[in-house]
Amino acid sequence: MQQVTCFHCSEPVLTGDQFVTLIDNQPKSMCCPGCAAVSAAIIDAGLTNYYKYRTEPGSRQTALVPEALSAFSAYDLQEVQQDFVHQNADINSTSLTIEGITCAACAWLIEHKLKSVDGIASIKVNTTTERAQLSWYPDKIKLSEILTLISRIGYQASPYQVDEQEQSSKRNSRKFLLRLGLAGFATMQVMMFALALYSDHFTYLDAEFRDYFRWVSMIFASPVVFYSAQPFYFSAVRAMLSGRLNMDVSVSLAICGAYIASCIATVTGQGEVYFESVSMFTFFLLLGRYFEQNARQKASISANNLHKLIPLTAHLLDDTGQCSEVPAKRLRIGDRILVKPGDVIAADGEIISGESAVNEAMLTGEQMPITKIAGSQVFAGTINVDHPIEVRITAIGQDQLIAEIMRLQEAASNNKPKVALYVDTISNYFTWTILVIAAITYLVWKTYWPEDAFWVTLSVLVATCPCALALATPTAVTCATGLFTRIGVVIKKTGVFEKLPLINHVVFDKTGTLTCGSMSVASTQIYNEMNETQVLAIAAALEAHSLHPIARAFEIYRQPNLLATESQNSAGAGISGVIRGQKYVIGSGDYISRHIGCKPLSSSEQTIYLADAHKLIARFELSDVIRDEAKSAVSALKQLGCKLAIASGDSSEHVNQVAKAVGIETVYKGLSPQGKLSLIESLQQQGKLAMFGDGINDAPVLAGANLSIAMGSGAAITKNSADMILLGDQLSRFSDAIKIAKLSGKIIKQNLYWALGYNLFIIPLAVTGHVLPYIAAIGMSASSLIVVLNSLRLLKVRV
Template sequence: MQTCFHCNEPVLTGREFTTVIDNQEQLMCCPGCQAVSQAIIDSGLSSYYQFRSEPGSKQTALVPSELAQYSAYDLPEIQQDLVYSKEDEKTLSVSIEGITCAACAWLIEHKIKQLPGIVKISVNSTTQRALVSWNDSTVKLSEILSAISRIGYQAAPYQVDEQEKLSKQESRNFLLRLGLAGFATMQVMMFALALYSDYFILQDTEMRDYFRWVSMTLAAPVVFYSAQPFYFSAVRSLLGGKVNMDLSVSLAIAGAYIASCIATITGTGEVYFESVTMFTFFLLLGRFFEQKAKQTASVSSSNLHKLVPLTANLKTIEPHCENDSETIEVITEIPAKRLNIGDTILIKPGEVVAADGIILQGKSGLNESMLTGEQMPLIKSAQDMVYAGTINVDQPLTVEVTALGQDQLVAEIIRLQEVASNTKPKIALMVDKSASYFSTAIILIAAITYFAWQFISPEDAFWVMLSVLVATCPCALALATPTAITCSTAIFTKLGIIVQKAGVFEKLPLLQHVVFDKTGTLTCGTVSIQKTILTDADTTEESQQGSQQTVLNYAAALELGSIHPIAQAFSPFHSKYVVATDITHHVGLGISGKIDNKEIKIGNAQFNGIDASHCQGQLLWLSIDNIVAACFVLQDSIRVDSEQAVSDLQQSGLQVSIASGDCAKHVNEIAEQLNIKHSYSGLSPADKLDLINNLQTKQDVAMFGDGINDAPVLAGANLSVAMGSGSAIAKNSADLILLGDHLSKFNQAIKLAKLTNRIIKQNLIWAFAYNIIILPLAVTGHVVPYIAAIGMSISSIIVVSNSLRLLRVKI
């Protein structure tokens, strides 16, 4: 019996239901499976059937016709590679075709926010993508995509390969429109030159009218095809109750053509066919350059997707053919999409890691520059984490897969990068809001200009109004901010700095004081136990409290599960026979719990009731039933570039301080070594927050921390920076995450933010200055329509090109 190609159930209906997949007709068991499989093919997701590891679920109901195009995206099999899920909330990057300006982004955001279950949506008009988060139990992905489609935009989950195909298709269509407009402009201009020379006034007027009719015919494809993007954008905006910059352009093109057609048919009045074709051509030329610049600005995020390989070397244990009692290792190359959590893969030297995982066997250097921006390989061995997209340099590694698809670190970085690209500074929100009013004002000014010129020179009234509409289109104004932010975010990613919250580009240039936590920031965070000192209290052989091994086992049991750097120092001493219960974390002090009905505490001197003012070094104390049993002397080396990073910040005019919970002597030693004048020791998280609040009364303060223990103080600072450990990146609530080990990247980030703000201001000044200068010239009739089109296009190109300078910044 034949089985359904989609769900693998028996087919009992003969050949009644079929779907053509990869040019082959495949049998389906029911109309539901046929509809879903056809939706998958129509959505460009035929690769799902090529790489799937399990059959799809049986579809018992027909898919409503209006949702057929998008219903495939509701399938778990499709969403696992596209959608990031966190409890009942899902997040997806959506590619949207048809976005031309900031008004389009505004329209989509406001329409989709009206759907129930939408958590948030942000649209980037530069990359033409939206980041959508929704409650899956309230609204389905297909409904969101359908809602976008109903307002005139084509939406689909962002996929690199499909997006590249779409971009190429859009470029071809744009070139076709541009080429047609250019060809028509040359032809119409030839006839216009003859008409402008008044040659036909003394000759037969029939020849003049013939030239006009030919010009009208040649201009028609330009008006009805080449200029379509302007019309569609204007109509979508009006349907959304908003006026955008393409409305004035559409009115100019349509108005000039209609007026010229009337003049041609009646044989009286002036014609503007050459102006219509010429400024349509120049407008399209400007948009074409903008489109190319946007693709350049957003290409870096696509490159991150491409770093993950398509195949993986799956390592399995199979019985030997000749002797079933023996087993052999088998290496099979499979599509990376078919990997499952818990699979074992082999990473050969020179290969790219196919999935996030933990090393089971082997030791090798890994190039993690795609994550951190640092080219030097990091040496990793058993129990260390490796991440998809990084490169194995030296020796083969056996890795157990721990995360796939949207749960991988590279996917998290891409999501955070997209969030950063979509966030808008206050100045951008102000510009977006004013652009609508600006467009409305221009239309009113154009109308007033027309009526005024009816009294001055009626024959010139129309083309003067035309010039006002075209010359003052606020395209440059709308492009001033988003293109610069997109470029800067790409450079931040190359630096290994992830932007998580809005306002970072505004906050960085204003900083005056940087406060560092010590452990894991200025120091490497790889704490080790230099010495274990036993006390004289209760060290009888019977109790075994004082034995070195016992106190280490106790400490390891309490620290089990914690990801604090100090906790990692005790992990080698964990014993399965020593189990702690009732574990309680006392923030800024230590950990308490019970082992064998004994009250065990490990933490600082204050937590254990000890006066350690006379002690040297970084110390940790362990007590059993409130009797101190051991003291652990810890050591943590300073980061290689901490001194250089502090020096660079100080040379840039920023004050630098240390705020740590460690003892004063150890903190002062670090401060002296790094030439930091102000250091604060023995601080609890509440004390750190009070310190930051006091400093903020006079200065804007940035706080560096590990993102977990320092959560309160990070939240309280003007700007917070967390040292990202990769696995904990999603848990950080900081404004910035520094993925690498080099603190000097932060000073580069400040310089880049200052440059970004400077470029945004330059763009806005240019955009406003251009409109202020061109408006009176156009109103007074000193700018002809095609010159107006050239000026508007050049203005937009200047703004985009200025923003692209950020991509050439040396890092």
């Protein structure tokens, strides 16, 4: 008889059918209560794909699991976390989907409750996408504990996964539609009886018929109050428990107050009933929220689309060269895959065989394919165009470039401009003010016109809800971030949206920015008995310790058996090292002159020298080419009113040639890194300055600028300290980014003007009794929808 093994850990099952978990509607045997509990938790968490794509069995859960096993414990498993957790040193980070977020106050509550928890590095909540970006120290707190803390506040959180998010959105939409449909149906029924109660044709209606109509109206309105309006209550209660007021507090007070007063009037047979108002403004509020949610989903759809670009399968090559189709999630670092023409690359890697053109539009926004040869980096989600290529996997899961872009995109969406922080504060005080105004309104009307006091107060509470005010900024920022991603611009730091429109001075580094940075050795002049191959190999061994674009010019001359030790790198000047017991230096003329004590050599970034401890050995002339679109990018920035300059460490005539070719009049050359930083600091006294660099060796200078932009080629995205990265190295995208930021700022101002203007306009009308409750609900919903739709105009911008 064949022995049964545990479906989770593959250990022998000695307990028969005592422990079984239902997976994909099939009973699977488990060896112990620990494995049964953990497998059940995995399934309950919606992570069935773990069992589909795993390559190794799970670890055996030898410890007894408590009966009340946490529903979140599955998320602590290492094999499960690899799908959605990014590890960076001692900090883990992930994106969470949070159900139940309705406004800025919800985001504030979650952030402030968790920021003080020991072990949580940061948490930022985006109300538009209903997601949070979380970073924590795994040695101090578990992910399951964090999720439990969020659930205790009243929200359900889980790691963001595209398929699960879409299914959750569909479930929530169906539930919302049910609430909306019920409210609509009840409103129609109640309005029929309201017509009978208030129409002139039924002025002399008998008391028993009047009471009958009231009781039936209450029966129809009750499901609306107790079911359809639930989202408003939950949001209001969560806010009040946290010591704050949000926009749903006034709405909940209006609904509950009108319903309770109407019920009392129905039971006692005295006073007015407002069942039709309760049903009607609940219906219109839900209708506005429904359209608003659909619009907000459009604002965040670009992030989902990035995930969908990664294929589900890949063609894996074994040691014999045989090809088999496997799930992309099963790929591991070091695997070799075959990518056929027209196929989407399944993971980040390096081409080890073949040559082809690759379309990287999903990363850079540039549709023109890029030629890739053996040794070139390729990235998940990009498309192989011409010929078959063989790729060795170098990164998977959350370590891939596309995952990093999504993390940066979400971080940018979560970054709140200063105006958003002011608006959050204003919204809280505004709600308090409205409650006070509503109370005063009720007292005044109750004194002079008691029969109308209640419905006028209802109108004040509903009409002045600051929903539009809270939505004014986050929806616009989310749309702008999605637009940046579309054109290949990645935002790494906060404040970019505010800084971009203010930029009036742009300074370019030359090498790797205005030029392609693909430098090559044009000529070699030798001053001793060595041959060209020897001096180039020594230079390559020294340059192997540098990240400067010049170092890449010597990569092809590197010899595996020739290594430099005791290397010392002088930023922007040169490198020294020991090769086979002999000390060598390579670098600029000034750097070499100081080391060997000779007369000053000509100093130029296009000319570098090689020397030993005593004498000059060789002189290398380097060549570089200007980027094709540098001139048009410079012209576009001039049209935006920016002053332009070049700041380069090169002191040769080549800097002037580049400046003339692209149309820049101001040139600063022969600058050390410290000299560049001093220049930036002095220029910033004249206005807001942006600095372009290659992102790695220019880090101190970039850090000193008001706004820094790096040319980000692929894997370098995580290595630089710039505020922004141009993924496709397209300089013209910076001027596009400025235009988008200016338009975003304009739309945010329009939203705020509209939201504040609407409330200032509607308050006097509501207080004086000129706005009926259902009209107030329509006005408030329309105001919020106008703000969201205005923000969505950003997604239609073509750049």
